[in-house]
Amino acid sequence: MTLQKGSTLNLTLGGEQLSAFFPLLQEGVTVPARVGSTLADFLGEQLLLDTDYISSRISTIFMNNRPVDDIKTVLLHEGSVVALSGAMPGLVGATMRSGGYYAALRGGITYTDSDIDTAIRDGIIKLKVYNLLLPELTAPVLKRGVVFCPDDLLAFFRGQDQEFWNGCTDVLLNQSEIDPAELRSDELFNRLSTVTIQVKFR
Amino acid sequence: MEKIARIDMGAQGGPRVTFEPVGEYAGLGGRATTSIMIAKEVNPLAHALGAENKLVIAPGMLSGSAGAMTGRLSVGCKSPLTGTIKESNAGGQAAQVLARIGYAAIVLEGKPEGDDLYKIIVSAEGIKVEVDNSLKLMDNYPLVEKLRAQYGDKVAYMTIGSAGERMLYAASIACTDPELRPTRHCGRGGVGAVMGSKKVKAIILDDAGMKMRPPKYPDKFRDANRKFVEGLRKHPVTGEGLPAYGTNVLTNVINEAGGYPTRNFRSGTFEGAAKLSGEAQAELEIKRGGTATHGCHRGCVIQCSGIYNDKNGNYLTKQPEYETVWAHGGHCGIDDLDVVAELDFLDDNIGLDTIDMGVAIGVAMDAGIIKFGDGEGAIRLMKEEVAKGTPLGRLLGCGAEITGKVLGVEKVPVVKGQALPAYDPRPIQGIGVTYATTTMGADHTAGYAIATNILKSGGDVDPLKVEGQVELSRNLQIATAAIDSTGMCLFIAFAILDQPETFQAFLDMLNAFYGTELTGDSVVELGKKVLSAERDFNARAGFTKYHDRLPRFFYTDPIAPHNQVFSVSDEEMDQLYNW
Numbered sequence: 001m002t003l004q005k006g007s008t009l010n011l012t013l014g015g016e017q018l019s020a021f022f023p024l025l026q027e028g029v030t031v032p033a034r035v036g037s038t039l040a041d042f043l044g045e046q047l048l049l050d051t052d053y054i055s056s057r058i059s060t061i062f063m064n065n066r067p068v069d070d071i072k073t074v075l076l077h078e079g080s081v082v083a084l085s086g087a088m089p090g091l092v093g094a095t096m097r098s099g100g101y102y103a104a105l106r107g108g109i110t111y112t113d114s115d116i117d118t119a120i121r122d123g124i125i126k127l128k129v130y131n132l133l134l135p136e137l138t139a140p141v142l143k144r145g146v147v148f149c150p151d152d153l154l155a156f157f158r159g160q161d162q163e164f165w166n167g168c169t170d171v172l173l174n175q176s177e178i179d180p181a182e183l184r185s186d187e188l189f190n191r192l193s194t195v196t197i198q199v200k201f202r
Numbered sequence: 203m204e205k206i207a208r209i210d211m212g213a214q215g216g217p218r219v220t221f222e223p224v225g226e227y228a229g230l231g232g233r234a235t236t237s238i239m240i241a242k243e244v245n246p247l248a249h250a251l252g253a254e255n256k257l258v259i260a261p262g263m264l265s266g267s268a269g270a271m272t273g274r275l276s277v278g279c280k281s282p283l284t285g286t287i288k289e290s291n292a293g294g295q296a297a298q299v300l301a302r303i304g305y306a307a308i309v310l311e312g313k314p315e316g317d318d319l320y321k322i323i324v325s326a327e328g329i330k331v332e333v334d335n336s337l338k339l340m341d342n343y344p345l346v347e348k349l350r351a352q353y354g355d356k357v358a359y360m361t362i363g364s365a366g367e368r369m370l371y372a373a374s375i376a377c378t379d380p381e382l383r384p385t386r387h388c389g390r391g392g393v394g395a396v397m398g399s400k401k402v403k404a405i406i407l408d409d410a411g412m413k414m415r416p417p418k419y420p421d422k423f424r425d426a427n428r429k430f431v432e433g434l435r436k437h438p439v440t441g442e443g444l445p446a447y448g449t450n451v452l453t454n455v456i457n458e459a460g461g462y463p464t465r466n467f468r469s470g471t472f473e474g475a476a477k478l479s480g481e482a483q484a485e486l487e488i489k490r491g492g493t494a495t496h497g498c499h500r501g502c503v504i505q506c507s508g509i510y511n512d513k514n515g516n517y518l519t520k521q522p523e524y525e526t527v528w529a530h531g532g533h534c535g536i537d538d539l540d541v542v543a544e545l546d547f548l549d550d551n552i553g554l555d556t557i558d559m560g561v562a563i564g565v566a567m568d569a570g571i572i573k574f575g576d577g578e579g580a581i582r583l584m585k586e587e588v589a590k591g592t593p594l595g596r597l598l599g600c601g602a603e604i605t606g607k608v609l610g611v612e613k614v615p616v617v618k619g620q621a622l623p624a625y626d627p628r629p630i631q632g633i634g635v636t637y638a639t640t641t642m643g644a645d646h647t648a649g650y651a652i653a654t655n656i657l658k659s660g661g662d663v664d665p666l667k668v669e670g671q672v673e674l675s676r677n678l679q680i681a682t683a684a685i686d687s688t689g690m691c692l693f694i695a696f697a698i699l700d701q702p703e704t705f706q707a708f709l710d711m712l713n714a715f716y717g718t719e720l721t722g723d724s725v726v727e728l729g730k731k732v733l734s735a736e737r738d739f740n741a742r743a744g745f746t747k748y749h750d751r752l753p754r755f756f757y758t759d760p761i762a763p764h765n766q767v768f769s770v771s772d773e774e775m776d777q778l779y780n781w
Contacts, residue, residue: 019485026454026476057438065460065471065763083458087438089449089506089696090524091649091678092625092633096459101699104670105632109460109764130454131481132442 007174007195008145009153009183014167015201020160021138025129028081030147032196035078035123039063039071042082042125047140058133060085060096066111069099075113078123086132142199150189153197157183167202203231203261203306203415207329209322211400212253212312217320217331224306229716231263233289233686234732235307236278240287241735246743250282250392251369251399253313259300259360259405260308262689266301266415269423269711270431272689273297273499275377280743281391283371283558283601284619284643287739289686290393293498294377294386295358297689299407300324301415310400319367320401323353325408337403339364341551341589342376342384345404353406355382360405363553366394368591370599371619372558373398376550379498379507385520386498389555390645391620392601418717426710430694431503433704439696444506445495449524450480453532456625460763462528463626465535466561466568467615470626470761474537478527483539484508491515504693510543519547522556525646528624529560534567535574541581548584558601559588561621565602569609613755618643618745627756628766635675635770639750639778641736647692649678672774676781680729683736687728688712730781737779747776 033042039061043049049058054071061068062083068074076082088096095102103110124147129137148156168180173188182188189195206227210218227235236258248254257279264272275297281288300308303326314320319338323330337345341363349359358378365373373394376384388394417423434440443451456462457475464472476482484494492509498520508521522530522542530536530545549556563580566572571594572579587595597608602621606614615622620643627634636649685692690708698705705722712720756768 022481022485023476026479026481059438060455062458065458067459083455085455085458086443087696088452088455089439089444089693090452091636091646092456092461092630093439093452094696094699095630095632096455102632102674105674106459106461106630107671108631108766108769109629128454128458130458130479131447131451132438134481 006193009195009197010170010172011168011197011199012170013164013199013201017164017167018135018138018201020164021142021199022134024156025127025134025138025141028126028128029141030124031127031141032145032147033076033123033125034120035076035080035125036120037076039068039074039076039082042076043071047144049140057086057136058084059087059098060093061098063111066109067096067098067103067106068111069103071098073113074111076123076125079125081126081128083128083130084133084137085130139201142197145196145198147194147196150195153195154184154186154189203266203301203304205304206307206309207305207324208309208311209329209331210312211310211314211320211402217314219329219331227306231265231306231687232260232274232276232291232689233278233683234728235260235687236276236289237287237732238735239307239309240278240280241739244280246280246739248280250280250285250396255280255396255399257310257393257396257400258307259310260306261297261301263687264711264715265297265689267417267423267715268414268501269427269715270434270501270503271691271694273501274686274689274691275300275388276686277375277388277393279393279396281393281643282369282395283392285743286618286641286643286745287736288391288393288642290388290390291686292375292377292386292388293502293691294379295499296360296377296407298499298501299358299409302409302412303407304412308405310397310402313399314401318401319403321404321406322402323406323408326411334403339367342553343551346378346382346384349404349406350382353408356408356410358407359384360407361553362394362397362403363551364589364591365553365599366398367403368596368599369395369398370554370596371395371604372555372562372599372601374553374555376553379520380500383520385550387550387553387555389557391642394553417715419714422714423711426707426714429707430704430711433697433701433707434503434694437697437700437704440504440693444504444693447480447484448494448506448508448521450478450483450522450527452524453479453527454481457532459629461626461629462532463615463622463624464532465574466533466564466613467626467761470629471763472532472537475532477537478531478539478542480524483510483521483527486539487511487521492517494521496521502691504691506693513540519543519550522546525624526556526560529557530563530580533560533564533624534580536577536580538577541577544581545584548581548589552584552589554588554599555601557623558621559598561602561615562598562605565606565611565614566598566609568613569611571609613753613759615753616644617752618749620644626761627752628761628768629764631768631770632671632674634752634756634768635671635775635778636679638752639675639775640679641733641740647682649675649682671770672778676778679733680726682729683732684725684729687732733779750775750778
């Protein structure tokens with residue numbers, strides 16, 4: 001079997017395999033998003049995160065390397081880079097907090113959106129997740145789906161140890177069951193453009 | 203803490219110890235004690251390595267008590283690195299032990315003739331000063347091992363390595379942690395060189411027979427301490443982030459903000475940051491049988507330190523701090539945590555400030571001594587040059603400014619001779635105000651105590667207005683000076699910022715301990731008193747407002763990704779000390 005453009009790969013993994021994805025999320029993963037919608041909409045309506053969770057846990061947010069103060073006013077654009085972090089130590093950590101008391105100390109780099117194109121459409125953004133949020137957001141991000149180029153996905157699978165594969169069950173490619181061992185083979189990945197991986201953790 | 207010991211190392215016939223009541227220094231502690239004493243007693247024009255300078259060692263106001271987080275020790279003097287007054291503080295066991303023995307301060311004065319090297323033993327029986335030339339040029343780890351064989355494990359050690367003996371301007375004073383490793387350092391400003399100039403190699407603090415300092419109102423103190431600890435534990439920074447990842451959790455975030463100075467401040471992002479991150483570090487530490495959660499002194503509930511093992515699972519060093527990982531990592535273009543950890547060990551062992559050493563090596567890379575990214579080269583510079591005291595090693599060990607001058611580097615990131623820490627002041631302009639104006643030379647911790655919204659030490663500031671930067675920095679510096687005097691770890695500031703009840707518990711601890719009625723205003727006044735004394739000393743040492751500036755390249759060279767320069771005006775910065 002070969003992958004076609006726009007293929008979808010569904011995995012079921014043990015909860016202990018969650019951390020295998022942490023490095024990917026730190027580096028940033030490509031995720032589908034409704035561009036033109038607000039960051040608040042992305043977190044609440046698309047990632048399905050609770051409002052209280054967003055306000056209490058996601059205290060540091062960046063858009064294209066710029067700290068964000070109000071997620072309700074920031075619009076996603078095609079290719080935007082969004083980074084999410086918990087509360088950070090240090091004065092500079094506090095300075096980066098969304099709407100924090102010390103935001104003035106980094107006023108020159110605070111994100112401001114001058115784009116008035118509000119047409120909402122399907123697109124992709126790059127999402128990074130850091131520190132305390134990794135154990136909490138990896139599952140919802142992967143459940144919704146992450147878009148990979150096949151080389152990166154193959155490299156990721158080949159980098160996993162036996163424990164990962166022991167916990168890997170129910171592999172579906174475009175709704176058809178395949179052997180998990182195929183996920184480490186060139187043959188599966190050598191003719192494709194992109195693949196969306198969705199993971200359910202037991 | 204009812205007495206002060208003065209040790210005149212230059213007395214005729216050998217060192218002489220005298221004791222006196224705390225007198226005019228009563229009610230102070232930590233930085234308040236060291237700075238007010240230095241400002242009053244040391245001629246600001248004295249040479250920092252001369253007989254006129256003094257080295258004041260002071261535990262904080264609550265050190266030695268049962269209070270949580272009270273283990274910071276302050277060391278003060280005129281700095282050989284900056285020429286300003288200096289307070290450098292560290293964790294470890296020394297503050298708790300010294301306070302329990304009963305000293306508000308130990309003051310090293312004078313300078314001995316000859317080449318003899320001394321150790322000082324402080325206990326309930328008194329203070330002994332002994333010649334011990336067998337310790338000459340020993341570095342901290344073997345030095346402490348040798349001392350432990352004689353004085354055992356129920357003491358705390360303060361030591362200098364070979365850098366301090368050689369009076370290198372970036373030399374530190376090591377304080378042992380609960381496992382008696384010399385991992386906690388009064389790092390900044392060359393305080394180790396001042397100790398070396400007085401020929402004191404080690405101070406052994408033995409509190410045998412002594413008990414914790416009793417509060418005036420024990421029940422109130424216990425209740426306040428409980429609430430204070432609860433506040434620390436429930437806050438996401440002090441209760442989760444720092445215990446899980448340590449301060450290096452900042453690497454990813456500061457890099458994301460474009461404020462991570464890379465390759466001697468040429469860029470604000472580092473492509474290898476994720477490999478150096480606190481998340482990667484914690485995972486590696488746990489995988490190798492170390493730990494990412496460890497306290498630097500007994501009574502610490504935040505536990506932001508850790509144990510970093512080598513590839514074979516053997517202890518290599520304590521968990522390097524964010525600023526250390528940056529200085530030896532991104533600043534030098536190095537993305538290998540094992541290299542950074544080895545450099546951290548070498549700094550601790552030789553006895554050097556990790557920030558000034560890392561920045562000096564980066565400046566040397568800029569000069570072409572070795573290439574950016576050359577981890578093995580950086581280790582070789584430390585082992586073959588600095589540790590052996592070669593001419594190149596000595597100039598590196600004197601910090602970034604001297605390294606830059608000797609090697610002809612134009613862009614040297616220092617203020618008043620002290621290397622900038624790990625936050626670029628162009629994208630994060632507010633930190634630049636603190637770097638430029640602090641009494642200590644570039645210092646991120648000088649404006650760290652993020653409780654000013656509660657203290658309202660300078661009135662209310664609109665957090666989203668750029669114009670508030672100087673005012674915010676002023677408030678931060680005042681609050682920090684006060685907290686540095688209590689013996690409390692600055693990391694309590696996060697819980698205090700967000701939780702007024704935790705700030706109240708902090709005040710209640712002080713009041714229950716001393717029987718005082720301190721308020722937020724009292725804390726502000728203490729901070730102002732300390733800063734005023736420091737500022738006065740610096741003025742008499744010849745420092746003016748024109749020294750309160752960043753190096754010129756921060757005003758002229760934009761940095762990616764934000765392509766900003768530092769733009770807070772001189773006139774604004776000159777308002778910082780107007781109160």
